[in-house]
Amino acid sequence: MHRFANPARFLKIVRPLTAWLFWPGLILLLVGAGCGLFVTPADYLQGDTVRILYIHVPAAWLGMGGWTGIAVAALMQLVWRHPLAAVAGRAIAMPGAFFTAVCLVTGSIWGRPTWGTWWEWDGRMTSMLVLFFLYLGYIALANASARQGNGGVSPVTAIFGLVGAINLPIINRSVVWWNSLHQGPSITLRGSSIDNALLWPLGFTLIGFTLLFAAIVLMRMRAILAQNKIEARMQRLARG
Amino acid sequence: MNQWAFVIGAYALTFSGTAVISILSWRAMRSAEARARQLADRA
Numbered sequence: 001m002h003r004f005a006n007p008a009r010f011l012k013i014v015r016p017l018t019a020w021l022f023w024p025g026l027i028l029l030l031v032g033a034g035c036g037l038f039v040t041p042a043d044y045l046q047g048d049t050v051r052i053l054y055i056h057v058p059a060a061w062l063g064m065g066g067w068t069g070i071a072v073a074a075l076m077q078l079v080w081r082h083p084l085a086a087v088a089g090r091a092i093a094m095p096g097a098f099f100t101a102v103c104l105v106t107g108s109i110w111g112r113p114t115w116g117t118w119w120e121w122d123g124r125m126t127s128m129l130v131l132f133f134l135y136l137g138y139i140a141l142a143n144a145s146a147r148q149g150n151g152g153v154s155p156v157t158a159i160f161g162l163v164g165a166i167n168l169p170i171i172n173r174s175v176v177w178w179n180s181l182h183q184g185p186s187i188t189l190r191g192s193s194i195d196n197a198l199l200w201p202l203g204f205t206l207i208g209f210t211l212l213f214a215a216i217v218l219m220r221m222r223a224i225l226a227q228n229k230i231e232a233r234m235q236r237l238a239r240g
Numbered sequence: 241m242n243q244w245a246f247v248i249g250a251y252a253l254t255f256s257g258t259a260v261i262s263i264l265s266w267r268a269m270r271s272a273e274a275r276a277r278q279l280a281d282r283a
Contacts, residue, residue: 022262033251048243055254098261106250113246212258219265226272233279 007225018218025211032204052110058209059103066096071165074158086152090142091220097135115181123174124182134164
């Protein structure tokens with residue numbers, strides 16, 4: 001990992017990588033969403049609302065995956081002092097918060113016709129809402145430490161990112177630990193309880209959204225690194 | 241309400257939000273990199 005610690009070497013790799021992730025991601029996403037909307041059959045019980053699955057599940061995956069990324073970056077920053085880890089943590093926060101919000105909103109829209117309610121204070125929904133608030137706190141802390149001039153996040157923000165990861169297994173196990181309107185785990189390592197006729201477009205949207213997420217994170221990392229360069233040069237010019 | 245209204249609402253929110261965050265990130269990257277290049281040329 002320390003091979004990529006040099007921002008110049010990192011940028012040489014990510015400049016072409018950003019487009020390679022973005023465009024295939026967009027194509028996969030559009031194919032998956034198109035098939036999910038117009039090719040797969042309606043569910044025998046839920047009807048057409050089951051089609052929300054193809055955006056809700058990837059959003060949940062990226063909301064949780066984003067915080068996993070923040071926790072890994074925090075660990076790399078605190079333990080190995082990797083110079084790009086702080087930048088990565090800050091770059092992940094905004095898209096992670098966005099996809100957590102998408103998960104909450106699409107879940108709420110799906111809940112109204114399926115459960116008869118927009119919201120229920122049960123374990124899954126509440127722990128996901130807590131994740132969203134954790135993201136907001138992390139973004140506020142990261143912006144405050146960025147103003148101090150290092151471009152990334154402060155060690156305190158990194159510790160917050162690491163401690164916040166305790167919420168991830170709670171989200172994952174919430175439907176097992178507590179009674180919930182939300183269905184139990186339907187996709188596990190042992191297989192899926194969703195019929196293949198409905199399941200297959202989910203692979204497209206899951207990979208598509210993940211590639212787009214990665215591209216967005218790289219764009220934000222590039223913006224932060226360029227901003228760091230600008231600030232360093234401005235300081236040098238000011239000093240004469 | 242028709243089930244499709246819920247589906248279309250969810251997809252419209254997700255896709256418009258994804259487009260906005262992608263465009264904002266791309267613009268932030270482009271403008272920061274262009275400014276950094278300009279400053280490098282000046283130095």
